Amino acid sequence: MPQTISPLELSSHNTLGSLWIAIDGQVYDLTEFAPNHPGGLSVLLQHAGKDGTAAYNAVHSPSLLQSTLPVSKHIGRISSPLPAPSTSTSRLSLTAPKPPLSSLISVNDFRLAAHTFLPPKTLAFISSAATDCITHRRNSTAYSDITLRPRVLVDVSAPVSLKTTILGQQVSSPIFVAPTSLGKTVHPEGEREIARACKELGGIAQVISTSASFSVSDVVQAALDHPIPAGGETGTGANVPVFLQLYVDKHAPNTEALLASLTSPDHLNDDNQQQSANKIKAVFLTVDAPVPGKREADERVPTDNPPSSPAAAAATTTPMATQLTPTSDSSGSALGRLMASYISPSLTWQTTLPWLRRLLPRSVPLVIKGIQTAADAVLAARAGADGIVVSNHGGRSLDTSPATILVLLELQRCAPWVFERVEVFVDGGITRGTDVFKALCLGARGVGVGRAVLYGLGYGREGVKRVLEILNAELVTTMKMCGVTSLDEIHAGLLNTRAVDHLVPNSLSEEHPYAKWRRAKL
Numbered sequence: 300m301p302q303t304i305s306p307l308e309l310s311s312h313n314t315l316g317s318l319w320i321a322i323d324g325q326v327y328d329l330t331e332f333a334p335n336h337p338g339g340l341s342v343l344l345q346h347a348g349k350d351g352t353a354a355y356n357a358v359h360s361p362s363l364l365q366s367t368l369p370v371s372k373h374i375g376r377i378s379s380p381l382p383a384p385s386t387s388t389s390r391l392s393l394t395a396p397k398p399p400l401s402s403l404i405s406v407n408d409f410r411l412a413a414h415t416f417l418p419p420k421t422l423a424f425i426s427s428a429a430t431d432c433i434t435h436r437r438n439s440t441a442y443s444d445i446t447l448r449p450r451v452l453v454d455v456s457a458p459v460s461l462k463t464t465i466l467g468q469q470v471s472s473p474i475f476v477a478p479t480s481l482g483k484t485v486h487p488e489g490e491r492e493i494a495r496a497c498k499e500l501g502g503i504a505q506v507i508s509t510s511a512s513f514s515v516s517d518v519v520q521a522a523l524d525h526p527i528p529a530g531g532e533t534g535t536g537a538n539v540p541v542f543l544q545l546y547v548d549k550h551a552p553n554t555e556a557l558l559a560s561l562t563s564p565d566h567l568n569d570d571n572q573q574q575s576a577n578k579i580k581a582v583f584l585t586v587d588a589p590v591p592g593k594r595e596a597d598e599r600v601p602t603d604n605p606p607s608s609p610a611a612a613a614a615t616t617t618p619m620a621t622q623l624t625p626t627s628d629s630s631g632s633a634l635g636r637l638m639a640s641y642i643s644p645s646l647t648w649q650t651t652l653p654w655l656r657r658l659l660p661r662s663v664p665l666v667i668k669g670i671q672t673a674a675d676a677v678l679a680a681r682a683g684a685d686g687i688v689v690s691n692h693g694g695r696s697l698d699t700s701p702a703t704i705l706v707l708l709e710l711q712r713c714a715p716w717v718f719e720r721v722e723v724f725v726d727g728g729i730t731r732g733t734d735v736f737k738a739l740c741l742g743a744r745g746v747g748v749g750r751a752v753l754y755g756l757g758y759g760r761e762g763v764k765r766v767l768e769i770l771n772a773e774l775v776t777t778m779k780m781c782g783v784t785s786l787d788e789i790h791a792g793l794l795n796t797r798a799v800d801h802l803v804p805n806s807l808s809e810e811h812p813y814a815k816w817r818r819a820k821l
């Protein structure tokens with residue numbers, strides 16, 4: 300029989316020695332768990348002795364409590380309603396004090412710091428992932444399961460350059476900014492601030508979402524207008540490596556108009572002239588979200604509607620996408636889902652790729668983002684794509700789809716020729732230079748970073764810059780420790796993948812290896 304606990308009794312368990320929190324009317328004893336909480340001890344202490352429902356639901360699914368905490372730690376239910384926590388869930392300005400930027404030295408630090416000052420709705424939108432968040436977690440843990448095989452007694456005194464090219468564009472690092480929507484929910488200058496940071500770092504590639512808070516033209520202009528600080532990287536000059544991530548609109552003429560506005564007509568024959576006339580240097584067609592993923596943390600935190608301030612209204616304005624107003628419905632309040640209802644669910648290999656190829660000038664490469672099997676990578680290469688992004692939308696679309704680094708292994712095992720034919724990129728779960736290194740070892744030309752950049756964006760361009768600098772520096776350290784000083788020297792032999800090899804499919808076949816049963820037609 301669970302106990303009934305009064306709010307007064309709950310409030311007395313608010314220390315490290317006895318740490319109780321109420322979630323959804325139930326009281327949990329988190330004293331033993333707290334020091335090992337992956338989200339840090341301080342966030343639990345902040346809610347100790349109080350109602351932590353809103354904070355918990357903003358980042359976790361209810362099943363996490365059931366699956367992780369021993370039943371004995373569920374000590375009862377609260378006897379009477381608790382006062383609502385003081386933090387408003389609809390606040391859209393950065394008001395809480397932030398840990399100093401100089402104290403953050405890893406992507407993980409940025410993630411934890413963001414949880415202390417970003418508004419709950421913004422946090423729920425960014426950090427959430429589909430249903431039980433299993434793919435989201437595995438994207439990261441699969442990297443830990445792959446180990447390095449460092450080579451020693453190699454002279455690594457030479458400076459390491461991370462400069463490379465992505466889709467023909469000079470970039471200062473193989474790490475690129477993955478497309479994320481609604482940048483203004485994090486910072487008033489959203490994607491423009493990210494562009495400034497990318498420029499200061501000598502030209503990091505940035506993929507702009509169709510659902511971004513600013514148009515591609517605005518983002519490119521912000522980068523062009525931004526002065527390079529004295530002593531900063533000279534970088535790629537006026538050539539801003541900005542790519543467009545494309546969601547095809549249910550109303551196809553909207554997409555046609557968007558692409559026409561961002562590319563020059565094909566009558567320019569000189570390829571160089573045409574390159575510079577195009578505002579976008581490539582199009583990344585996203586194919587892993589034909590319907591929105593079910594992100595429960597985002598569903599649970601109410602939307603700010605009607606908007607409580609002009610800033611809040613601006614945060615959900617999307618100049619390149621069909622404009623929608625996020626209004627809660629019977630499924631909940633997920634910003635991701637409510638803002639994504641313009642996206643077409645009827646794309647196909649047969650019709651969509653030829654249609655896009657016709658709309659785009661020859662000089663604009665077409666990349667398919669959201670490849671999750673080697674079989675689809677093969678189809679993309681055969682369909683004439685110039686690149687693919689092995690991605691599962693950061694675990695936000697279909698939960699239990701495979702960790703992206705395992706898909707890269709599948710591609711190496713089942714169709715290695717694809718790496719020769721198209722540029723292969725990967726994103727999802729990158730938090731360390733070692734992760735980037737492992738992806739490069741397995742053939743990735745570039746490695747995308749989504750949430751980490753958004754956590755950095757909470758500090759504006761200095762934060763974005765610091766996140767990317769940390770990843771670059773960790774990558775360089777990893778390279779040297781493994782006995783390489785140039786990107787061309789990186790190869791798969793520097794990895795031991797045996798702990799995950801059994802998870803990697805060994806055939807392109809659509810059939811299951813032994814379960815051949817099919818449902819008879821009714």
Ligand code: HEM
Nearest residue numbers: 320337338342346351354355358363364367368414426436
């Ligand atoms: C008021 C209660 C709680 C709050 C406010 C809270 C908050 C957080 C935050 C801010 C993070 C970092 C999120 C991120 O990675 O983006 C986190 C991570 C995590 N927390 Fe909690 N937490 C709470 C209770 C719990 C409980 C009770 C459990 C398990 C029984 C738990 C398990 C985890 C796990 C496994 C992670 C790793 C990230 C993930 O979900 O993949 N948390 N938590």
Ligand SMILES: Cc1cc2nc3c(=O)[nH]c(=O)nc-3n(C[C@H](O)[C@H](O)[C@H](O)COP(=O)(O)O)c2cc1C
Nearest residue numbers: 425477478479480508585692693727728748749750
């Ligand atoms: C807040 C947020 C918004 C996103 N919006 C888009 C989007 O508009 N288009 C898209 O193709 N991918 C989108 N993604 C997915 C990212 O491009 C990328 O695949 C993913 O974030 C990589 O995983 P990571 O966050 O673990 O680095 C979004 C991801 C996040 C976290």
